[in-house]
Amino acid sequence: MIETAKTVRPLKAPERTSLFANREQSETGKRVRQYFETSGFSRWSAIYGSGDIPPIWKVIRDGHDKALETVVSWLSTDTGHTALDAGCGTGTLSTALASHGYEVDAFDVSAPMIHFAKYINAGRTKGIPPRFQVGDIAALAGEAKTYDTVCCLDVLFHYPYEEVSEMLKRLTSLASHKVIGSFAIRTPMNDFWMAVGQKFHKKNRMTKLHMFTYDEVERILYRAGFKMTRTNRVKFFFYDSFLFEAVRVGA
Numbered sequence: 001m002i003e004t005a006k007t008v009r010p011l012k013a014p015e016r017t018s019l020f021a022n023r024e025q026s027e028t029g030k031r032v033r034q035y036f037e038t039s040g041f042s043r044w045s046a047i048y049g050s051g052d053i054p055p056i057w058k059v060i061r062d063g064h065d066k067a068l069e070t071v072v073s074w075l076s077t078d079t080g081h082t083a084l085d086a087g088c089g090t091g092t093l094s095t096a097l098a099s100h101g102y103e104v105d106a107f108d109v110s111a112p113m114i115h116f117a118k119y120i121n122a123g124r125t126k127g128i129p130p131r132f133q134v135g136d137i138a139a140l141a142g143e144a145k146t147y148d149t150v151c152c153l154d155v156l157f158h159y160p161y162e163e164v165s166e167m168l169k170r171l172t173s174l175a176s177h178k179v180i181g182s183f184a185i186r187t188p189m190n191d192f193w194m195a196v197g198q199k200f201h202k203k204n205r206m207t208k209l210h211m212f213t214y215d216e217v218e219r220i221l222y223r224a225g226f227k228m229t230r231t232n233r234v235k236f237f238f239y240d241s242f243l244f245e246a247v248r249v250g251a
């Protein structure tokens with residue numbers, strides 16, 4: 001059939017292409033970005049890779065692999081879902097999401113991480129390759145497009161409670177159905193190990209580990225209209241990541 005002016009479907013309003021607004025970074029945000037653009041980039045890209053690394057880094061690699069396995073087991077098996085991977089690092093979760101049939105947008109505050117993610121994942125992903133871009137969770141714009149699932153794995157523990165609260169507010173506003181994330185859980189034992197660790201660590205470390213209780217995180221999600229539906233604490237030697245899945249109430 002020849003398309004005439006009458007048969008052509010009206011164009012939808014153009015979708016906002018930028019997920020981000022211009023926002024000043026917090027002091028913690030600047031320090032974290034600087035770390036992941038320099039020494040943190042070398043360290044974490046090696047940890048998330050497959051080459052030889054020191055045994056202490058291997059503990060993190062193996063723990064992270066277990067966390068990834070759990071997250072993947074929580075994914076929908078239907079195809080055609082959309083996902084946002086916030087703080088994607090080298091893209092390990094982004095590519096797993098794509099392999100599960102999700103259409104994925106992924107971003108990270110560190111430009112070298114994003115260059116590396118694009119480079120190592122090029123041509124390797126099953127499904128639609130994730131779209132990687134540089135961006136900051138703290139600068140996510142509320143009215144940008146929404147995703148079925150928003151993920152944020154092993155990122156939030158770099159930030160203090162007030163900033164995590166704001167970040168989760170932005171992340172949940174982009175999730176039409178669920179959010180999957182992780183945080184470092186505060187327990188008396190972890191408080192003890194943290195105090196011991198601080199005695200031996202350099203005073204001028206670029207990043208700091210922030211721990212929260214389950215109730216603190218649940219409260220933030222509840223205020224955003226989300227209910228915790230699944231949790232799993234992945235503990236492997238000193239790797240300790242508390243995974244959660246939260247679903248929009250009434251979705």
Ligand SMILES: C[S@@+](CC[C@H](N)C(=O)[O-])C[C@H]1O[C@@H](n2cnc3c(N)ncnc32)[C@H](O)[C@@H]1O
Pocket residue numbers: 029032033036044048086087088089090091092093107108109110113135136137138152153154155158
């Ligand atoms: C420990 S890595 C985890 C990477 C990835 N999520 C994974 O699990 O494989 C933390 C990542 O979070 C990123 N990041 C930290 N703060 C961020 C922010 N405010 N916005 C976006 N990315 C951030 C870092 O650059 C780094 O790549």
